[in-house]
Amino acid sequence: MSPDSLTGQLDLFLDVLACGSFSAAARRQQLTPSAVARRIDALEQALGTALFQRSTHAVKATPAGQAFAERARRILDELRLARAEAVSLSSAPEGLIRIDAPAPFGRRHLAPAIAEFLVAYPGLDVQLRLIDSFVDLQGEHLGQVDLVLRIGPLADTRLVATPLAPMLRIACASPDYLKRRSTPTDPRQLPEHDGLDWDVLAPPHAWRFILDGQSRSIRPGRLRMTANNAETLLCAALAGLGIAHLPTWLISDYLLRGELVPLFCDDGLPPAEPSGIYALRLPQPAASRTRLLLEFLRNRFGPLPPWDLALQAGLGK
Numbered sequence: 001m002s003p004d005s006l007t008g009q010l011d012l013f014l015d016v017l018a019c020g021s022f023s024a025a026a027r028r029q030q031l032t033p034s035a036v037a038r039r040i041d042a043l044e045q046a047l048g049t050a051l052f053q054r055s056t057h058a059v060k061a062t063p064a065g066q067a068f069a070e071r072a073r074r075i076l077d078e079l080r081l082a083r084a085e086a087v088s089l090s091s092a093p094e095g096l097i098r099i100d101a102p103a104p105f106g107r108r109h110l111a112p113a114i115a116e117f118l119v120a121y122p123g124l125d126v127q128l129r130l131i132d133s134f135v136d137l138q139g140e141h142l143g144q145v146d147l148v149l150r151i152g153p154l155a156d157t158r159l160v161a162t163p164l165a166p167m168l169r170i171a172c173a174s175p176d177y178l179k180r181r182s183t184p185t186d187p188r189q190l191p192e193h194d195g196l197d198w199d200v201l202a203p204p205h206a207w208r209f210i211l212d213g214q215s216r217s218i219r220p221g222r223l224r225m226t227a228n229n230a231e232t233l234l235c236a237a238l239a240g241l242g243i244a245h246l247p248t249w250l251i252s253d254y255l256l257r258g259e260l261v262p263l264f265c266d267d268g269l270p271p272a273e274p275s276g277i278y279a280l281r282l283p284q285p286a287a288s289r290t291r292l293l294l295e296f297l298r299n300r301f302g303p304l305p306p307w308d309l310a311l312q313a314g315l316g317k
Contacts, residue, residue, distance in 0.1 A: 010072040018304040094123035101149035103130040153275040162279045165301035166272035168248040171263040176240040194242035195220025196233045205273040252307040
């Protein structure tokens with residue numbers, strides 16, 4: 001099997017694992033669900049074991065599939081690093097890449113990724129500007145900058161959007177709050193609790209839960225704090241003021257350390273939102289150095305981001 005063919009097979013396998021269905025993985029891969037099923041069947045036959053348990057509602061990894069996923073990620077990482085080193089040595093890309101990004105995500109995830117990228121490509125420079133806004137980056141500065149990172153629905157279809165990572169949101173609260181007020185076991189109990197919410201402009205999928213196969217909006221009855229910044233709501237949740245509904249890229253470390261408790265996650269991580277984390281650029285052809293960074297970030301954050309991978313393993317314990 002050629003390296004490109006192997007990469008494609010492993011990418012598809014990990015997409016099915018991350019999406020939980022053949023149809024969702026097919027949309028991400030621009031294939032038909034039947035084509036995805038055939039390729040997974042071929043991979044299972046080549047390995048001599050079942051990687052997924054299939055049902056009418058979901059596709060879940062078998063124990064063999066979970067073990068294979070860990071090795072598949074390491075193989076893909078090694079292949080991509082080898083290719084990056086080859087490109088760096090052969091073409092030695094040079095120049096400046098200018099990026100705008102939301103400050104909370106930039107501090108936690110983008111800045112470390114870019115530092116790693118710059119180590120791999122010593123001829124490149126990055127100008128990173130972090131903006132104190134959670135979701136309201138529309139790409140107004142494109143032209144002045146090469147890329148804008150956007151979290152949430154895409155408002156301007158004229159821009160070229162590269163998906164970097166899915167977006168998951170979990171209701172959570174501190175152990176102290178839950179000890180005082182009891183732990184809700186169903187989103188329909190939220191009106192009995194204190195909450196922490198966005199002021200005026202809330203993300204469109206905040207406080208939405210799948211109940212009886214339908215998406216429903218349910219919020220806490222009393223809002224102890226509202227704010228226009230997710231990190232502010234995180235601080236209030238850590239202080240025990242109430243329940244918040246926050247993205248996993250922001251809270252995964254706190255959940256893993258037990259400083260926050262995930263709610264309504266008995267079946268594992270909730271499904272990804274229809275929108276995600278994107279890099280936006282203007283429609284004209286991107287410079288090779290920008291394409292190089294986009295590919296690096298896409299591989300670094302997807303298809304299952306490291307913060308969700310760690311959380312998935314932690315919730316499974």
